Amino acid sequence: MRFTKDHEWVDADGDVATLGITAYAAEQLGDVVFIELPSVGKTLKAGDAFAVVESVKAASDVYAPISGEVVEVNAELPDAPETVNAMPEKDGWFAKVKLSNPAELDALMDRAAYEQFLSTL
Amino acid sequence: MSDSPLKTTPLTDAHRAAGARMVEFGGYDMPVQYADGVLKEHLWTRSHCGLFDVSHMGPSFLRLKAPSGDAKADHAAVCALLEPIVCGDLRGLRRGQLRYTLLLNQHGGIIDDLMVGRPVLDDRQGMLQIIVNAGTKEGDFSRIAAAAGDGAELIRADDRGLIAVQGPEAAAVTAAIIPEAADLSFMTLTPAEYEGERIVISRSGYTGEDGYEILIRPDNARKLWARLLEDERTRPIGLGARDSLRLEAGLPLYGHDLDETISPVEANLEFALSKRRREAGDFPGAARAQGELAGKLNRRRVGLRVLEGAPAREGAELVDPKGVVVGRVTSGGFSPSLGAPIAMGYVPPALAEPGAALGVIVRGKRQAAEVTAMPFVPHRYHRKSA
Numbered sequence: 315m316r317f318t319k320d321h322e323w324v325d326a327d328g329d330v331a332t333l334g335i336t337a338y339a340a341e342q343l344g345d346v347v348f349i350e351l352p353s354v355g356k357t358l359k360a361g362d363a364f365a366v367v368e369s370v371k372a373a374s375d376v377y378a379p380i381s382g383e384v385v386e387v388n389a390e391l392p393d394a395p396e397t398v399n400a401m402p403e404k405d406g407w408f409a410k411v412k413l414s415n416p417a418e419l420d421a422l423m424d425r426a427a428y429e430q431f432l433s434t435l
Numbered sequence: 436m437s438d439s440p441l442k443t444t445p446l447t448d449a450h451r452a453a454g455a456r457m458v459e460f461g462g463y464d465m466p467v468q469y470a471d472g473v474l475k476e477h478l479w480t481r482s483h484c485g486l487f488d489v490s491h492m493g494p495s496f497l498r499l500k501a502p503s504g505d506a507k508a509d510h511a512a513v514c515a516l517l518e519p520i521v522c523g524d525l526r527g528l529r530r531g532q533l534r535y536t537l538l539l540n541q542h543g544g545i546i547d548d549l550m551v552g553r554p555v556l557d558d559r560q561g562m563l564q565i566i567v568n569a570g571t572k573e574g575d576f577s578r579i580a581a582a583a584g585d586g587a588e589l590i591r592a593d594d595r596g597l598i599a600v601q602g603p604e605a606a607a608v609t610a611a612i613i614p615e616a617a618d619l620s621f622m623t624l625t626p627a628e629y630e631g632e633r634i635v636i637s638r639s640g641y642t643g644e645d646g647y648e649i650l651i652r653p654d655n656a657r658k659l660w661a662r663l664l665e666d667e668r669t670r671p672i673g674l675g676a677r678d679s680l681r682l683e684a685g686l687p688l689y690g691h692d693l694d695e696t697i698s699p700v701e702a703n704l705e706f707a708l709s710k711r712r713r714e715a716g717d718f719p720g721a722a723r724a725q726g727e728l729a730g731k732l733n734r735r736r737v738g739l740r741v742l743e744g745a746p747a748r749e750g751a752e753l754v755d756p757k758g759v760v761v762g763r764v765t766s767g768g769f770s771p772s773l774g775a776p777i778a779m780g781y782v783p784p785a786l787a788e789p790g791a792a793l794g795v796i797v798r799g800k801r802q803a804a805e806v807t808a809m810p811f812v813p814h815r816y817h818r819k820s821a
Contacts, residue, residue: 344468344472345475350744368769369474370473371675373745
């Protein structure tokens with residue numbers, strides 16, 4: 315699993331990667347009450363906002379950690395947004411993406427580096 | 436951004452110690468939420484008892500400089516100084532009564548919304564308790580002091596603690612510590628004693644629930660805060676839930692739902708135009724208000740249910756069935772009690788009736804919305820039956 319400074323995670327399996335937000339992000343957002351996911355087939359560019367999570371108080375963009383085409387979204391999530399708080403790095407995944415540039419993964423942090431980064435916040 | 440350090444309340448250290456997430460609000464360092472988070476804090480207040488630090492607001496007292504000692508005359512005299520800049524009947528306040536009123540500019544626009552109370556005790560009858568909003572208090576205090584001129588002095592009390600206790604269990608929790616609380620009805624106040632101090636407690640608040648607001652000196656504010664939290668029915672609640680609670684209660688927030696361009700009638704607050712003042716037409720912007728009441732109204736504050744999709748936040752455009760932009764959302768979010776998005780906004784009177792179909796634009800997409808009566812969640816104020 316790799317991580318961004320915006321607190322997204324990406325877990326690649328071959329040329330398909332699963333995306334979500336980290337436990338830290340979920341904790342910061344508070345109880346998630348609404349999620350907007352991208353359409354299957356949408357092309358993402360690393361750094362683009364691709365989803366929105368909303369708490370009672372505010373809406374927050376979620377940025378694509380890598381580039382590629384959305385091949386699947388977590389269809390259960392919009393009806394159970396609390397899953398993002400309960401299991402952010404597992405059942406609370408957002409989308410699966412077919413990577414267009416797998417080399418982008420190398421620029422992201424591994425867990426040790428991400429945890430080091432969190433300790434500086 | 437201002438370089439001046441944030442102001443603190445007597446309870447700031449208690450919030451930090453409790454693990455609150457702090458934000459800037461109205462120039463103060465305030466808790467937006469505690470460990471429970473906004474959703475749970477909101478629902479706790481609706482079902483039990485929530486404790487709010489509202490010490491950032493602007494409590495003050497307007498006191499006649501030369502009272503005659505005649506209670507009725509002194510009350511009338513202090514009211515005569517403040518009434519010219521607000522739309523409420525203050526002279527008509529009974530002892531211990533509290534009234535919501537509006538500070539208006541010469542065009543009848545709302546400068547702030549505030550609470551004015553008449554003290555109970557004989558020796559305070561030339562005095563009014565005035566509580567204004569945090570973000571507007573410096574300007575408000577200047578205006579009130581100017582209106583008072585040489586007749587009265589404005590005594591700021593915003594260095595004190597102001598604690599709100601809100602929820603269906605607020606009465607039982609509070610009366611166990613301050614027995615005087617039990618006898619108050621909604622929108623009344625009384626002096627009470629706590630740790631030897633003469634405090635002021637009112638049955639009021641801004642959540643739609645029964646509850647109290649307590650004005651108390653800093654050291655005793657800290658003691659009372661801790662004491663109230665010893666009761667397992669009570670939890671501390673941050674500004675995040677305070678905002679979602681008041682939205683569900685249909686109560687406007689100054690700087691969002693109210694501003695200097697908006698009139699009391701546009702804001703759906705004509706109850707604040709007291710009968711005596713309305714008939715006399717002696718408040719700022721009276722001609723505008725009378726025209727608006729007679730039907731010359733451009734816009735009206737309404738409640739909205741967002742029927743699909745994401746919560747509509749402040750600034751979202753409202754459109755009619757043809758797609759024409761007719762107004763904007765001024766407050767909006769997710770209602771924890773209803774489990775659905777709700778909002779307030781301004782629309783033309785023709786679209787302001789409950790049931791009117793509107794659209795709201797969220798991130799470029801049109802979502803169905805419908806005008807609905809407010810409050811969204813019924814008020815549960817404690818009114819004594821007559």
